[in-house]
Amino acid sequence: MSPRRVEVAVVGGGAVGAATALALDQAGFAVALVEGLHPAPFDPDRVDARVYALSPASLALLARLGVRDALAALRASRYTRMQVWQDQPERGLGFDAGLIGERELGWIVEDAALRQVLWDALGRSRVDVRVPARVERFEPGANDVRIALDGGAPIRASLVVAADGADSPLRALAGLAVDPVPYGESGVVAHVRTTRSHESTAWQRFTPEGPLAFLPLADGRSSIVWSVRDALARELLRLPDDAFAARVGDAFQHRLGEVAVDGERLAVPLRLQLARRWVGPRIALAGDAAHAVHPLAGQGLNLGLLDVGALVATLVEAREGRADLGAPDTLRAYERWRQGDVAIAARAFDLIAGLFRSDVPGLTWLRATGLALVDRLTPVKREFAWHAAGFAGRVPPLCARLATP
Numbered sequence: 001m002s003p004r005r006v007e008v009a010v011v012g013g014g015a016v017g018a019a020t021a022l023a024l025d026q027a028g029f030a031v032a033l034v035e036g037l038h039p040a041p042f043d044p045d046r047v048d049a050r051v052y053a054l055s056p057a058s059l060a061l062l063a064r065l066g067v068r069d070a071l072a073a074l075r076a077s078r079y080t081r082m083q084v085w086q087d088q089p090e091r092g093l094g095f096d097a098g099l100i101g102e103r104e105l106g107w108i109v110e111d112a113a114l115r116q117v118l119w120d121a122l123g124r125s126r127v128d129v130r131v132p133a134r135v136e137r138f139e140p141g142a143n144d145v146r147i148a149l150d151g152g153a154p155i156r157a158s159l160v161v162a163a164d165g166a167d168s169p170l171r172a173l174a175g176l177a178v179d180p181v182p183y184g185e186s187g188v189v190a191h192v193r194t195t196r197s198h199e200s201t202a203w204q205r206f207t208p209e210g211p212l213a214f215l216p217l218a219d220g221r222s223s224i225v226w227s228v229r230d231a232l233a234r235e236l237l238r239l240p241d242d243a244f245a246a247r248v249g250d251a252f253q254h255r256l257g258e259v260a261v262d263g264e265r266l267a268v269p270l271r272l273q274l275a276r277r278w279v280g281p282r283i284a285l286a287g288d289a290a291h292a293v294h295p296l297a298g299q300g301l302n303l304g305l306l307d308v309g310a311l312v313a314t315l316v317e318a319r320e321g322r323a324d325l326g327a328p329d330t331l332r333a334y335e336r337w338r339q340g341d342v343a344i345a346a347r348a349f350d351l352i353a354g355l356f357r358s359d360v361p362g363l364t365w366l367r368a369t370g371l372a373l374v375d376r377l378t379p380v381k382r383e384f385a386w387h388a389a390g391f392a393g394r395v396p397p398l399c400a401r402l403a404t405p
């Protein structure tokens with residue numbers, strides 16, 4: 001079969017890959033997207049167990065891709081406040097969207113909803129979508145790269161983007177190394193009902209077992225993520241619903257009243273994993289293929305969507321300079337833009353997770369005091385909120401703050 005020639009082939013149709021393909025298509029590039037599985041459609045009757053807290057920068061990107069309004073209609077839940085504490089709620093850290101001049105701090109959205117709106121948009125685009133298909137061979141050459149698939153015609157492109165997740169088979173085919181450090185922890189995920197309103201607030205308590213987040217869902221329930229040692233995660237999954245709910249309620253100090261479990265429970269193993277190089281011959285990594293981070297800050301996908309903005313801006317600039325999209329200089333510019341920032345963020349989440357996990361005497365006091373202190377230092381708090389919003393440092397144009405949010 002003769003290969004199809006495009007400018008960029010994106011492998012992986014999760015949120016990062018689908019957004020990359022759409023953004024490149026909108027920028028006028030010829031694009032192909034290869035995804036192994038048909039995405040599960042949004043289910044109007046069942047809230048997906050996988051939800052994300054999307055930052056204002058991510059929402060700005062989705063607005064520019066023309067999918068944000070459709071996403072709003074699929075049970076997106078806006079949150080305006082964040083509250084973090086350790087033992088005494090009154091000695092915690094809290095801020096609201098007004099601190100950074102926004103109407104909201106972000107949206108809680110379901111994975112299925114996000115994929116649905118992105119894939120609907122792909123269906124309206126010129127992107128050559130190959131699904132289900134997987135890459136079998138990756139053959140970079142002087143002028144282009146050829147990828148052979150397990151079905152359908154091969155693809156030739158100037159550049160291949162690996163957005164195929166933390167276990168990225170394409171990254172392995174291209175020989176790009178990662179340094180995985182398993183946390184020995186899993187994120188226990190469930191939906192719960194509480195007797196008190198979640199108040200459109202993202203809550204997080206640093207419990208002795210690990211960070212426990214309550215994210216507000218549109219139907220009044222909360223989506224919880226409790227990052228705990230693997231053995232405890234297994235134990236929590238085995239508990240009957242009422243016993244699990246009681247454990248979660250106690251750990252959360254009943255901040256939202258009594259807790260009842262509603263729906264499935266799952267545990268996701270956690271790791272810190274950074275790629276040593278983000279680029280290689282005619283390949284660039286994006287999203288979890290480049291970085292898997294601790295979920296305590298809810299930033300994994302938000303970092304991935306900033307990668308999308310940076311990569312697209314780099315390729316637009318290369319095209320304006322008539323440069324080869326897959327040339328080492330082009331790719332290094334993208335790597336320089338994102339690798340350092342992501343490493344700093346990943347290590348900061350790692351440090352915070354470690355600090356709150358440690359039993360060293362004195363640290364309990366220091367942690368509580370630290371949170372209370374930051375709470376009183378408005379400029380520090382604003383800087384923190386600015387980072388969480390995705391607006392710190394060099395922000396790609398696609399992710400920049402919208403004039404009218």
Ligand SMILES: Cc1cc2nc3c(=O)[nH]c(=O)nc-3n(C[C@H](O)[C@H](O)[C@H](O)COP(=O)(O)OP(=O)(O)OC[C@H]3O[C@@H](n4cnc5c(N)ncnc54)[C@H](O)[C@@H]3O)c2cc1C
Pocket residue numbers: 011012013014015016017034035036037051052053054133134135163164165166168169170187188189225268286287288289295297298299300301302303304
């Ligand atoms: C418990 C938990 C909570 C989290 N909460 C948040 C949060 O609140 N906010 C946030 O920003 N992030 C959060 N994250 C992180 C977020 O889940 C990831 O960063 C995000 O899903 C990465 O998206 P991605 O598109 O890079 O990869 P993925 O979502 O893994 O998508 C990869 C895609 O590639 C496809 N694929 C894989 N192999 C192949 C192949 N060989 N060929 C073709 N296709 C292939 C897969 O089918 C998949 O569709 C959380 C993570 C965890 C574990």
